[in-house]
Amino acid sequence: MKPAPFLLTALFSAAVSAAPATHMDTKAATEAVSVYYRNPNPDRALKIMQTIIADPLWKKDSARHNLSVWAAQILRQHPQATDKWCRAMKQYPAVTQDETAYFFFLANTSESRKCLRNLNISNHSKTYIAQNTPPDISSLSNISPADLDALWTTFYATGNPKAVEKVLDRVLDYAKAQKAQEKSNHKNIDMTGVAAAWSARSNIMQNQDIRKIFDTYLNRLNATDKALLQKILVQE
Numbered sequence: 001m002k003p004a005p006f007l008l009t010a011l012f013s014a015a016v017s018a019a020p021a022t023h024m025d026t027k028a029a030t031e032a033v034s035v036y037y038r039n040p041n042p043d044r045a046l047k048i049m050q051t052i053i054a055d056p057l058w059k060k061d062s063a064r065h066n067l068s069v070w071a072a073q074i075l076r077q078h079p080q081a082t083d084k085w086c087r088a089m090k091q092y093p094a095v096t097q098d099e100t101a102y103f104f105f106l107a108n109t110s111e112s113r114k115c116l117r118n119l120n121i122s123n124h125s126k127t128y129i130a131q132n133t134p135p136d137i138s139s140l141s142n143i144s145p146a147d148l149d150a151l152w153t154t155f156y157a158t159g160n161p162k163a164v165e166k167v168l169d170r171v172l173d174y175a176k177a178q179k180a181q182e183k184s185n186h187k188n189i190d191m192t193g194v195a196a197a198w199s200a201r202s203n204i205m206q207n208q209d210i211r212k213i214f215d216t217y218l219n220r221l222n223a224t225d226k227a228l229l230q231k232i233l234v235q236e
Contacts, residue, residue, distance in 0.1 A: 026055040033070055034207070037159030042081035045074045045157075046088060053096065064099060069150050072106035072134075073157035082111035086118060094120040101125055108134040137163065143170045145195050152199060161213045164203075168217050168229070170196040175228040201233050 029051040036045060049071055057063050075082055082104075089100045101121045104112040105128075116129060137154050140147050143166065154163040174193025181187045203210045214233070218226050 025051050026057060029055075030057070033067070034156045036070075036074075036156060038209075040074070040077070040157075040159075042074055042078040042085070045071065046081070046085055049085075050088065053092070053100070058099075065102075066149050066153055068100075068103035069106060069153040070157050071103040072108075072112075073137075073154050075103065075107035075112055076109060077158060079107075079109045079111045082107070082109065082115055086115035089115075089119060094122075098122050098125050101129070105129050105132075106134045140166060143167075143192060143196070145192055148192070148196055148199055152203065155210070159209070161216075164200075164210055164213045165217055167196055167200050168214065171200050171232060172221075172225060172229050175232045176225075178232075179228060197232050204233060 029048045032044075032048050036048070049067065052058050052063075052067060058067070071085075075085065086104070089097055089104075092100070097119045098121045101116055101119050102125075104115045104119070121129075135147075135150065137147075137150050140151070143151070148167060148170075151163045151167050154160060170193065174190055174197060177188075177190060177193065200214075204214050205211075218229060221229065
């Protein structure tokens with residue numbers, strides 16, 4: 001049920017730049033995802049999801065996974081909207097209902113669990129739901145590449161600066177490890193750290209709200225850590 005993770009920033013930038021003119025609605029929808037938090041409205045979010053579900057983009061596992069995480073965050077914030085979302089998803093064929101079940105599973109509210117009982121989903125998905133617990137984004141510690149996706153998605157859906165700060169924490173850990181390895185002949189390549197730095201750098205460049213969170217985060221650091229983080233995110 002859960003597809004492989006894909007870096008959210010790359011997904012949305014690729015979707016916007018590569019989509020042909022005939023997919024203007026989808027382009028507008030994908031652009032709206034990353035700035036939804038500025039004007040949150042679960043009805044508008046539902047329309048965004050319906051637009052994307054109708055597009056071939058939805059059939060890409062990585063895109064569907066990340067958009068499901070985004071939708072789940074919105075349903076967590078607005079559980080009263082779940083019934084309307086659920087009724088909308090029930091209008092789709094069984095295969096699409098099965099796909100959309102993932103964001104109700106991730107939302108993990110009493111309303112979303114009720115919806116899961118009403119959707120037409122496969123036995124495979126039922127087993128997955130029964131055997132797994134939705135991750136708690138707020139308590140992430142050892143961050144994986146999939147967790148990076150979830151953290152950025154959480155910010156895009158909610159505007160919660162703590163999600164960005166968790167990414168920056170991971171980048172700072174990576175920067176410290178790189179500094180410690182400078183005089184070593186055995187260097188370990190931290191791919192999650194590389195991905196965290198790339199995604200943070202990209203988002204800081206493209207989103208002024210994230211840039212402000214970054215600047216505030218920097219100002220809380222001691223001089224040594226501040227210089228390390230600036231080197232990896234600003235000077236490279």
